[in-house]
Amino acid sequence: MLLTPADIGAEIYLNNTTVRGLDPGLRDIFVACDGVGTGADPSRQRHRIRKTSTSEYYQLSEFKSAAIKRAKHDRANVDAHRLISNVPSTRTCNWDQFNEVLRYIFRNFEAIKGYYTTGLKKLKFHNYRNEQKALTEMCKRLFTGSRKYQEGNPDIQQAHLKKWKPLAPRDHASEAERPIVIVFGSARFGGLRGNVSSPTKIFRTALLNYIKSTRRNQPNSRNYAVIIDEYFTSQICPRCHTRSTSNQRDNSNMVIHPVLNCQTCNTRWNRDYTASLKLRSIFLYMAANENNRPEEFQPK
């Protein structure tokens, strides 16, 4: 069972906690920001942004090499593969036809069985293991100890200080000691944002399991996840707090979906970043205000 924001606020000291807003999506499985670098000057607030794209996920789980191995297996068992792809459909209400399908399967049973047992079992196990490894790495990116955001990873460059740019997202030395809360956005209605793709669903389940298992294995760890409605998270501008963002359009007036533009303060935003920033601030508000959402994010 998940705790509510107020429960978490009562259990840990949020000022000494890394709180990450996480926006799940189609192109990126997640984009997450934290409060590190948000100082006194609101126009200079910088977050560390961590993300994993869908193609990164497939790369991590070695999806391509699995497809190649599968094709190799099919080539090595070409007769059995042909037999299997020629199995007639069992979706029929015609009894004779259904009988015919069963007869076909039993007639070729040995070949079909051979196809699924020789090597394929091992292959499936390998794929499963690679996927679990990928999901664990992705979970670690939100906590500590990932390969991508480890300290000393030369791929992470410190961003220029004078411009508004996200901070380098690497793990800080004290990070592992601090509680970490992941504020997972959940889409409620239709449209593109509501269209949760399957890697996102797989990842959400993996994340909840990851937290459960770290709790079991390290009773002192303070990792939390909370799921918060994404209502209005990309429509309200994080800088001037008005509901006046719209899609950026290019020269030929085509909508650029990932970019938002605030009509009031004329700031351009990355849609996923804004959503994750807002999720984070909604969580902090709810934790301090008995789980009530801020006025401007309440469904009308």
Ligand SMILES: [Zn+2]
């Ligand atoms: Zn604005």
